[in-house]
Amino acid sequence: MPSDANTAPANAAATRHTFEFTGTAGEMWPIVLKNLLLNIITLSFYRFWGRTNVRRYLWSNVRFMGDPLEYTGRGGELFVGFLIVTVVVFLPLVGLLTWAQALMARGEPFGFILFSAGYLLLLWLAPLGLYRAFKYRMSRTRWRGVRGAQTESGVRYATEFFFYTILTVFTAGLLLPFMEAKLYTQETNNRRFGTGRFSFSGSSGPLYSAFLISYALVVGGYVLVFVIAGNLAKLGFVAILGLYLFLGLAFAIYELAKLKHFWNSTKFEGAEFVFNGEIGELIKLYLGNILLTLVTLGIAYPIAQMRVVRFMTEHLVLVGQINLAAVTQSTEAEPGFGEGLAEGFDMGTI
Amino acid sequence: MRLNARYFDGSNLEGQTVDLDLSPSLAVIRPVAGRGVLPAIPSSKLFEIHRSADGNRVDLGVADNHDIHLMVEGAGVAAYIDTALPALGVEAAAQKRHASVRLLAIAGGVLAVLVIAFLQLERLVPVLVPLESERALGERLMEGFVESSDAVCTNQVGRAALTRMVNRLSPEGTLPIPLTVWVTKSDWVNAFAMPGGQIVIFDGLIQKAQSPDEVAGVLAHEMGHVEHRHALRRLVRAAGIGFLASMVSGGVVGDVSQQLLVMTFSREMEEEADTAALKTLASAGIASDGFAAFFERLAAEDNESDPESLLAGSTLESLLATHPLSKERANKIRSQPPLQSISPALDETAWQALKGICSPQQAKMDDS
Known part of the structure; x- marks a missing residue:
C-alpha cells in the first residue's frame, strides 16, 4: 500500500519521458575500424558480425527514462538469414531471369513476359525484406528486459507497397505522401513493445503543403538546369554535385514535415510522441552526414548513423502517463534469423 | 557491500528495487520490499550492457536470459563491480x-x-539446353557480330577453300551441331568458338600460318569447343561465378575473382578441345605437327618481344593469352603416334585461295 501511494504522484509529475544518447564518435571509431579490418580479411563476410557490433553499441547508448536499450541480435543470425534467402529466393530468381534472357535472345515473347514478371517480383520482395528486417530488429530490441515486436508477416505491407509504388509512378510522384502515410500506418499499428501498442492516427493530408513545396523546388531545379545548361552532361562535376545537394535539401522540407506529423500522431499506450526538430537542424544533420560519408569513402557510415540516432533522441519526447506495470512481456514469436532479404536489396543498413 | 539496484525480469516494465550482493561466483538478489526471493544468478553469466562515463551507473544483463536487466546505481559502483567481478564481460x-x-x-x-x-x-x-536452342542463341549472337563488323571476308574462292577444309575435318554428321565458320578481316592472331557451332577466325591467324595444317589444327581445336559446347558452358559458369562472387563479397572482389576463375577453368576446357582436335586431325588424315608448330612458333616470338605485351593485350588479342601453351600441352600434341597416310590439309592452290579470303573480288556469290 505505501508503495502504491508513492508511485501515483511520481508518475503524474514525470509525464515528459525523454530519450538520451550517451555514445561518442571516439568510442564508435574503434568499432568501425575493427569491422573494416575484419571485413577486408574475410572478404566482407564479417559484415554480419560487424553490423551487430555497431547496433549493440548504438542500442546500449540509447536511454529512455534513464534506462538503456539492449540489442540481443547475433551476427550468426544475420548470416543464416543471408544464406537462407540466397538459396531460397535469390538463386532461383537469378535462374529465372537468366532463363528469361535466354528466351529473349531467341526472340520468344514469353521470355519478355517472364523477365518483366521477375522484375515485378523484385518490387514486391524489396518491401517484404524491409518489413522482415523491422520484425527482426524489434524482436532483438530489449528495454527493461521486455522485447519489441512487429506483428504480421509483411505480405500485406509488401503488396500495398507494390501497388502504391506503381500508382505513384503513374502520378509523377504526387501520390508519394499518400503512399508513405499508408505504409507508416501499417508499420506503426503493427509495432509493439511487450504487450504495449504503438498507434498512428495521422493521414497524408497535413504532409501535402510541405511536399508540394519540395516537389516544386525539385521540378523547378531541374527545369532551370535544362534551360540554362541544355542538359546535365554539359555541367561540370561540381555543378552536378551542387544540384544533387540542392535537390536533397529541397526534400528536407518534406522530410521534416514527415518526421513531425508522423511522430506527433504516434502514440504508445496512451502517451504521445512529440518531435521538436527544426529544418536548420535537419539540414545540418544531412550535410554533416553527406560530408562524413564522402570524405571517408563510406567508412564512417556507422558514425553518420549514430548522428541520426542522436538527432532523434534529442528531438523526440514521449508525453503522458504509461501504466508500466500493465505492459508485460511480448507473446509474439521471435524470428530465428534475420534480414537476409533486406540484405539482398542492400537495405540492412543500420 | 550491498548495492542498490533495480531489477527487471521481463514480466513488466515497472520492475522492482533490490539489494544486490555480488561475489565472484554468485549474484544474490533480494527484493527491498521483502516479498519472496529472487533466483540468484551465477556471476559468470553477468555481462555489462552499458556503463555511464562517470562510473556511477552500470547496467547488467544475463548472457542466456535477456529478460533480466539489473540497473546498478550509486557513487563509484563501476569501480566496485570491477573489483568484485574481475571477469565481468569476459565470460559472455x-x-x-x-x-x-x-x-x-x-x-x-x-x-x-x-x-x-x-x-x-x-x-x-x-x-x-537443347541443341536447337543453342544454335538459335549462336545465330542471334552472330547476327549482332556480323552486323557490327563490315569486315566479314567473302572472297568466294577463299570461302570455297575454307569450306573444303571444314568438310574434310568434319564430314557430315560428326558434330552434333552444323558448323558455321566466319573469317573476319583483322590482324589479330586468334580464333574463337561461339555457342551453337559458330566459329570465328581472324584473318591475322591465316596470314601468320605457314601451312594449311596449322590453320586446320586451330580449326579442329575450335571444333572441339563446339563438340563439348564449351562456349555455352562458359557463359553459364561466368554468370554463376559472378553472382556468387558478388553475393559473397558484397561486390568488392567480384570482378577479380570472376576473371581468375573463368581463366583457370577455361584451361580445363582447352585440354578437352585439344584432345578432340587431335582425334579430328587423325581421322581426317592431317598431321598434328602443324598444330604444335604453330603454337610453339607463337610462343617463341612472344618471348623475344616485350613480355608485357601478353599482359597488356586483351584476352582476345593473342591466341596464346586465351590458349596458354604449357609444356604438357605441347608434349601431348607432339607425342601423337604417326599416322599411316597423311596429306596436307589443303593443296597449294586451295591454300593460296584461303590466304586470299579477305581480298576483294569482282563478282559476289553466295557460297555459304
Missing part, C-alpha cells in the same frame, strides 16, 4: 566467441557446398 564474450567459431565452420561448409554446386552447374548444360 567467450561464449560468443565459441558460438562464432562454430558458425564460421558451418558457414564455411555451406559456402563450399554452394561454390561446388555452382561450378557444377555448367555440366547440366548438355542435359538441360
Whole structure:
C-alpha cells in the first residue's frame, strides 16, 4: 500500500519521458575500424558480425527514462538469414531471369513476359525484406528486459507497397505522401513493445503543403538546369554535385514535415510522441552526414548513423502517463534469423 | 557491500528495487520490499550492457536470459563491480566467441557446398539446353557480330577453300551441331568458338600460318569447343561465378575473382578441345605437327618481344593469352603416334585461295 501511494504522484509529475544518447564518435571509431579490418580479411563476410557490433553499441547508448536499450541480435543470425534467402529466393530468381534472357535472345515473347514478371517480383520482395528486417530488429530490441515486436508477416505491407509504388509512378510522384502515410500506418499499428501498442492516427493530408513545396523546388531545379545548361552532361562535376545537394535539401522540407506529423500522431499506450526538430537542424544533420560519408569513402557510415540516432533522441519526447506495470512481456514469436532479404536489396543498413 | 539496484525480469516494465550482493561466483538478489526471493544468478553469466562515463551507473544483463536487466546505481559502483567481478564481460564474450567459431565452420561448409554446386552447374548444360536452342542463341549472337563488323571476308574462292577444309575435318554428321565458320578481316592472331557451332577466325591467324595444317589444327581445336559446347558452358559458369562472387563479397572482389576463375577453368576446357582436335586431325588424315608448330612458333616470338605485351593485350588479342601453351600441352600434341597416310590439309592452290579470303573480288556469290 505505501508503495502504491508513492508511485501515483511520481508518475503524474514525470509525464515528459525523454530519450538520451550517451555514445561518442571516439568510442564508435574503434568499432568501425575493427569491422573494416575484419571485413577486408574475410572478404566482407564479417559484415554480419560487424553490423551487430555497431547496433549493440548504438542500442546500449540509447536511454529512455534513464534506462538503456539492449540489442540481443547475433551476427550468426544475420548470416543464416543471408544464406537462407540466397538459396531460397535469390538463386532461383537469378535462374529465372537468366532463363528469361535466354528466351529473349531467341526472340520468344514469353521470355519478355517472364523477365518483366521477375522484375515485378523484385518490387514486391524489396518491401517484404524491409518489413522482415523491422520484425527482426524489434524482436532483438530489449528495454527493461521486455522485447519489441512487429506483428504480421509483411505480405500485406509488401503488396500495398507494390501497388502504391506503381500508382505513384503513374502520378509523377504526387501520390508519394499518400503512399508513405499508408505504409507508416501499417508499420506503426503493427509495432509493439511487450504487450504495449504503438498507434498512428495521422493521414497524408497535413504532409501535402510541405511536399508540394519540395516537389516544386525539385521540378523547378531541374527545369532551370535544362534551360540554362541544355542538359546535365554539359555541367561540370561540381555543378552536378551542387544540384544533387540542392535537390536533397529541397526534400528536407518534406522530410521534416514527415518526421513531425508522423511522430506527433504516434502514440504508445496512451502517451504521445512529440518531435521538436527544426529544418536548420535537419539540414545540418544531412550535410554533416553527406560530408562524413564522402570524405571517408563510406567508412564512417556507422558514425553518420549514430548522428541520426542522436538527432532523434534529442528531438523526440514521449508525453503522458504509461501504466508500466500493465505492459508485460511480448507473446509474439521471435524470428530465428534475420534480414537476409533486406540484405539482398542492400537495405540492412543500420 | 550491498548495492542498490533495480531489477527487471521481463514480466513488466515497472520492475522492482533490490539489494544486490555480488561475489565472484554468485549474484544474490533480494527484493527491498521483502516479498519472496529472487533466483540468484551465477556471476559468470553477468555481462555489462552499458556503463555511464562517470562510473556511477552500470547496467547488467544475463548472457542466456535477456529478460533480466539489473540497473546498478550509486557513487563509484563501476569501480566496485570491477573489483568484485574481475571477469565481468569476459565470460559472455567467450561464449560468443565459441558460438562464432562454430558458425564460421558451418558457414564455411555451406559456402563450399554452394561454390561446388555452382561450378557444377555448367555440366547440366548438355542435359538441360537443347541443341536447337543453342544454335538459335549462336545465330542471334552472330547476327549482332556480323552486323557490327563490315569486315566479314567473302572472297568466294577463299570461302570455297575454307569450306573444303571444314568438310574434310568434319564430314557430315560428326558434330552434333552444323558448323558455321566466319573469317573476319583483322590482324589479330586468334580464333574463337561461339555457342551453337559458330566459329570465328581472324584473318591475322591465316596470314601468320605457314601451312594449311596449322590453320586446320586451330580449326579442329575450335571444333572441339563446339563438340563439348564449351562456349555455352562458359557463359553459364561466368554468370554463376559472378553472382556468387558478388553475393559473397558484397561486390568488392567480384570482378577479380570472376576473371581468375573463368581463366583457370577455361584451361580445363582447352585440354578437352585439344584432345578432340587431335582425334579430328587423325581421322581426317592431317598431321598434328602443324598444330604444335604453330603454337610453339607463337610462343617463341612472344618471348623475344616485350613480355608485357601478353599482359597488356586483351584476352582476345593473342591466341596464346586465351590458349596458354604449357609444356604438357605441347608434349601431348607432339607425342601423337604417326599416322599411316597423311596429306596436307589443303593443296597449294586451295591454300593460296584461303590466304586470299579477305581480298576483294569482282563478282559476289553466295557460297555459304
